[in-house]
Amino acid sequence: MSWPGLIDYYRERLPVRDLAAVTLHEGNTPLVEVPRLAARLGVEARVYVKYEGLNPTCSFKDRGMTMAITMAVAEGASAVICASTGNTSASAAAYAARAGLACFVIIPDGNIALGKLSQAVMHGAKVLAIQGNFDDAYRMVMGVAERRRVTVVNSINPYRLQGQKTASFEICDTLGRAPDYHVLPVGNAGNITAYWMGYTEYFESGVTASKPRMMGFQAAGAAPIVLGHVVENPETIATAIRIGNPVSWKKAEAARDESGGIIDMVTDAEIMEAYKLLAASEGVFAEPASAASIAGLKKLTDAGRIETGSTVVCTLTGHGLKDPNNAIKSCPEPVRVPAELDRVLAVMGI
Numbered sequence: 001m002s003w004p005g006l007i008d009y010y011r012e013r014l015p016v017r018d019l020a021a022v023t024l025h026e027g028n029t030p031l032v033e034v035p036r037l038a039a040r041l042g043v044e045a046r047v048y049v050k051y052e053g054l055n056p057t058c059s060f061k062d063r064g065m066t067m068a069i070t071m072a073v074a075e076g077a078s079a080v081i082c083a084s085t086g087n088t089s090a091s092a093a094a095y096a097a098r099a100g101l102a103c104f105v106i107i108p109d110g111n112i113a114l115g116k117l118s119q120a121v122m123h124g125a126k127v128l129a130i131q132g133n134f135d136d137a138y139r140m141v142m143g144v145a146e147r148r149r150v151t152v153v154n155s156i157n158p159y160r161l162q163g164q165k166t167a168s169f170e171i172c173d174t175l176g177r178a179p180d181y182h183v184l185p186v187g188n189a190g191n192i193t194a195y196w197m198g199y200t201e202y203f204e205s206g207v208t209a210s211k212p213r214m215m216g217f218q219a220a221g222a223a224p225i226v227l228g229h230v231v232e233n234p235e236t237i238a239t240a241i242r243i244g245n246p247v248s249w250k251k252a253e254a255a256r257d258e259s260g261g262i263i264d265m266v267t268d269a270e271i272m273e274a275y276k277l278l279a280a281s282e283g284v285f286a287e288p289a290s291a292a293s294i295a296g297l298k299k300l301t302d303a304g305r306i307e308t309g310s311t312v313v314c315t316l317t318g319h320g321l322k323d324p325n326n327a328i329k330s331c332p333e334p335v336r337v338p339a340e341l342d343r344v345l346a347v348m349g350i
């Protein structure tokens with residue numbers, strides 16, 4: 001039987017009763033062991049990446065969106081709305097199309113990766129690009145929701161986190177245990193909250209015998225949780241985590257503290273180095289925000305924080321093709337050669 005999507009697979013652990021799922025068969029993403037990358041980082045642990053870029057719209061947002069849209073349909077909604085740095089809008093637009101709902105997305109003008117924008121428009125969402133950042137877009141969404149009957153599908157929607165927690169279930173089901181460390185990027189902090197919820201549920205129902213330490217990483221120019229205050233003008237190349245006032249701030253701190261983990265930050269230079277290293281050493285292509293987890297693992301390793309022999313999972317939140325401009329910019333250009341064999345061989349240098 002083919003994978004039915006995460007709602008049908010984990011239905012008894014989700015608050016959906018017997019509702020028909022709005023699904024694009026999201027979830028069941030590969031957990032890829034990355035020994036070459038681990039060696040390059042100098043970490044003597046078993047390192048895996050949870051490759052969430054292989055979801056239907058190429059980010060983990062689909063896990064939450066299948067739940068949010070399924071519930072919106074059940075509640076009789078006719079339209080959904082979200083603010084987004086890109087991936088939420090791509091996912092909301094796709095699942096709304098699947099369900100026959102109207103979709104409105106509010107994005108920060110000019111700060112959204114090309115692949116994500118192309119998805120939102122192709123799936124027929126009404127896209128409003130505002131002159132402001134994500135936090136401004138989010139304020140607009142909450143204002144609209146007060147005045148009009150639209151369902152907000154940002155992660156304030158509790159069903160989003162319910163869907164997202166299934167990534168933890170999949171990791172434990174695949175490994176046969178919980179990892180020792182879970183490393184992931186932190187933007188609005190919904191995902192770290194959801195993973196912790198999933199690990200805790202499996203632990204409390206006796207499926208697993210332990211829980212991981214949650215190790216979250218913000219971008220240095222957008223690190224409100226690390227700094228302990230709102231960042232008015234967040235800046236980072238990793239646009240998916242360019243957030244100055246995270247919606248799930250308190251819950252993320254709880255996940256950090258209950259798990260004995262940390263929330264730290266990595267610079268854009270560290271993110272870009274990890275971004276290229278992952279793609280070149282393992283054949284796994286993730287967008288810059290995702291690489292914050294790899295940069296974070298490097299930082300932890302350099303600080304001697306990862307014990308030899310431990311099991312580490314890093315979430316790669318979105319696919320590298322979401323943001324082709326950053327990829328092209330960060331690598332040498334193709335060498336232009338005439339169509340002559342001798343010239344080709346000379347350039348190849350082998």
Ligand SMILES: *Cc1c(COP(=O)(O)O)cnc(C)c1O
Nearest residue numbers: 087187188189190191240317318
């Ligand atoms: C949404 C997103 C994040 C941040 O997740 P939060 O739940 O907001 O912390 C990180 N990376 C990518 C690619 C995303 O789309």
